[in-house]
Amino acid sequence: MGGIMVHDFKLQGNVDRRCFLRCAMASGAALAVGEYSPPFSALALPVGTEKQDDAQFTVEAKFYQKLENKKIKCKLCPRECSVGDRERGYCGVRENRGGTYYSLVHSRVCAAHVDPIEKKPLFHYLPGTVAFSLATAGCNVNCKFCQNWDISQSRPEQVPAEFTPPRRVADLARQYDCPTIAYTYSEPVVFSEFLMDAADAGHEAGIRSVVVSNGYMQQESLKAAYGKMDAVKIDIKAFSESYYKDVVTGQLKPVLDSLVTLRKMDKWTEIVYLVVPTLNDDDAGFQGLARWIKANLGVDVPLHFTQFHPEYLLKNLPITPLPTLERAKAIADAEGLHYVYIGNVPGHPAQNTYCPKCRRMLVERVGFTASRMLIHKDCCPFCQHPVPGIWHT
Amino acid sequence: MELPAAAQKSVAHAKSKVVITRDALLRGTGSTVDSRRMLGLLDRAMQTLFDRDHAIEAWSKLVRPGDTVGVKVNSLGGRGLSSNLQLVEAICERLQEAGIKAGDIVVWDHDSDELERAGFRLSMGGTGVQCFGTDRVDYEPDLVAYGSVGSRLSRILTQRSSLLINVPVLKDHDGAGVTIALKNMYGVIHNPNKYHPNGCNPYIADLNMLPDIRGRMRLTLCDATTAQYEGGPAYKPEYSWNHNALIVSQDPVALDYTGWQIIERKRAEKGLKTLEAEGRAPHYIATSADAGHQLGTNDPQRIALVEV
Numbered sequence: 094m095g096g097i098m099v100h101d102f103k104l105q106g107n108v109d110r111r112c113f114l115r116c117a118m119a120s121g122a123a124l125a126v127g128e129y130s131p132p133f134s135a136l137a138l139p140v141g142t143e144k145q146d147d148a149q150f151t152v153e154a155k156f157y158q159k160l161e162n163k164k165i166k167c168k169l170c171p172r173e174c175s176v177g178d179r180e181r182g183y184c185g186v187r188e189n190r191g192g193t194y195y196s197l198v199h200s201r202v203c204a205a206h207v208d209p210i211e212k213k214p215l216f217h218y219l220p221g222t223v224a225f226s227l228a229t230a231g232c233n234v235n236c237k238f239c240q241n242w243d244i245s246q247s248r249p250e251q252v253p254a255e256f257t258p259p260r261r262v263a264d265l266a267r268q269y270d271c272p273t274i275a276y277t278y279s280e281p282v283v284f285s286e287f288l289m290d291a292a293d294a295g296h297e298a299g300i301r302s303v304v305v306s307n308g309y310m311q312q313e314s315l316k317a318a319y320g321k322m323d324a325v326k327i328d329i330k331a332f333s334e335s336y337y338k339d340v341v342t343g344q345l346k347p348v349l350d351s352l353v354t355l356r357k358m359d360k361w362t363e364i365v366y367l368v369v370p371t372l373n374d375d376d377a378g379f380q381g382l383a384r385w386i387k388a389n390l391g392v393d394v395p396l397h398f399t400q401f402h403p404e405y406l407l408k409n410l411p412i413t414p415l416p417t418l419e420r421a422k423a424i425a426d427a428e429g430l431h432y433v434y435i436g437n438v439p440g441h442p443a444q445n446t447y448c449p450k451c452r453r454m455l456v457e458r459v460g461f462t463a464s465r466m467l468i469h470k471d472c473c474p475f476c477q478h479p480v481p482g483i484w485h486t
Numbered sequence: 487m488e489l490p491a492a493a494q495k496s497v498a499h500a501k502s503k504v505v506i507t508r509d510a511l512l513r514g515t516g517s518t519v520d521s522r523r524m525l526g527l528l529d530r531a532m533q534t535l536f537d538r539d540h541a542i543e544a545w546s547k548l549v550r551p552g553d554t555v556g557v558k559v560n561s562l563g564g565r566g567l568s569s570n571l572q573l574v575e576a577i578c579e580r581l582q583e584a585g586i587k588a589g590d591i592v593v594w595d596h597d598s599d600e601l602e603r604a605g606f607r608l609s610m611g612g613t614g615v616q617c618f619g620t621d622r623v624d625y626e627p628d629l630v631a632y633g634s635v636g637s638r639l640s641r642i643l644t645q646r647s648s649l650l651i652n653v654p655v656l657k658d659h660d661g662a663g664v665t666i667a668l669k670n671m672y673g674v675i676h677n678p679n680k681y682h683p684n685g686c687n688p689y690i691a692d693l694n695m696l697p698d699i700r701g702r703m704r705l706t707l708c709d710a711t712t713a714q715y716e717g718g719p720a721y722k723p724e725y726s727w728n729h730n731a732l733i734v735s736q737d738p739v740a741l742d743y744t745g746w747q748i749i750e751r752k753r754a755e756k757g758l759k760t761l762e763a764e765g766r767a768p769h770y771i772a773t774s775a776d777a778g779h780q781l782g783t784n785d786p787q788r789i790a791l792v793e794v
Contacts, residue, residue, distance in 0.1 A: 177720055
């Protein structure tokens, strides 16, 4: 393992932060289609507590503009932070040092794990396979419901991390028989430079890359960074600017722009909408979202309505009731979307993929993995209706 | 929890006292602050603030033997524009004379390396005055929240400081307008980068409402020996000047308002636009004084400004 820290945030959410960062988990081989996921084996690895050497993680940022007085303007995300000398941007992982802007998180992996691809979730991308999933600290928004706030809302020096340069990422992915590297858990927008280099290293080794992101990016950085991805999962936090302002500390419009751009780039994209009780669970929001997707991205883009669990700054709200998720799905189905899923509800039939024409089940999912996969040559084997996605390695 | 002095005064509509002491000869003929003159400057400030004839009597109004005292400095500006070393030494000296054990005093900021770059000598363990950053002890694992703010607090604050003496620097800030007393609490939390939008408003006010901060805050001793009117918060020698002053108050809002006016006067003297005209007036000061916060007053009619 070479000291790489790999852990599962969801499984160990109540464990002491440093303790669970010491937990390493590795999976067996990639799943064969039609098989169940083998249980992961866990082993503990020592993690150094000494101060990290910042220099090895520091590279000049790619997307920024130099201003007078040693100030800079970040051009990575729509926030466009104006950052004075010795200060950091909103994300906390980019610092102005004497008028030059630096990323502090290149190769600074604070979380890594071998995950089923369904956990991202990506349902129309190599079902039944696993992804070498990694993160650095930092995020360019501050969602009040964040499940991984202890890394996403921290500065890199506050989180134990391992120096894991791009080639090492690719080597680890290959070592664990992962056909894919997934950039996830925190917010990959903020480690774009690392993501781009790791994707290149992966592709050289025959390993694909996917990103799990909020899509809150400027167009140029989106094209440059996510242009290197083989698939993208974007969160639409709500179909409401006020929600983005109050709950996310971001904006909806740039996210929608990102989705349109990804569509034009012909990137395989899936959308997740976390349904938070009382905040973004109204029919008009569901309908507006579905209509926008249909009009701008098409009916074949998978849409996942996922269940909220109280966390971070929204511990006062209940878990999303299942009927709410089913109502959301019914509304999106009625608008004509072909692939509407319900997530975070193990065993729900809306986790499976059905042919939009003959309604037969094509991919059966149990927990976070595919247990049966019938799609053949990108089509329904029963009626030959095309089913979009990246189905085979 | 008992309200700090500033809030009590605010509630009672009494005037908040802000004392400015200056010493034109603070540096003698050189550029370094003279330790003895600094001690004298500090004593004058404290005696005036607390209406006492002797410095130790003034300090005894603040601290009692057995207290653990956090001296929260600002070390962002390196050696040029961080909390003055001689001032911090003078504070520690008087605290000990007021009965605080040296080992119960911790001089701190968020990062040890930054403290060293500012000239502080790190010290952790032993019986002497302690000096280190939060990086050595980490932040509390749990979040605390108020209004727009949700953060993890430095364990130096929560576990090593039964009360807090705030020692900020008087300086310009590209986002907040100015950074003085209230903004210095950004060094107490793990995620200050999240609270810079909108001129740090209402984040600064909300942060200072956290009971762990508000309940411990006893005094702000603002270092205005070297101040900066533009280009902050990093040190820009071309925009800094030797003001050779201390600004002292138990009302951080009144102190910030007073410091802001000093910076505006300097900006006018240098032919610069007001912070308002630059679109970065420190609105967080008014928010800190509003009915929802009551951290102090920003009303000049309710500030008793004493210059000695």
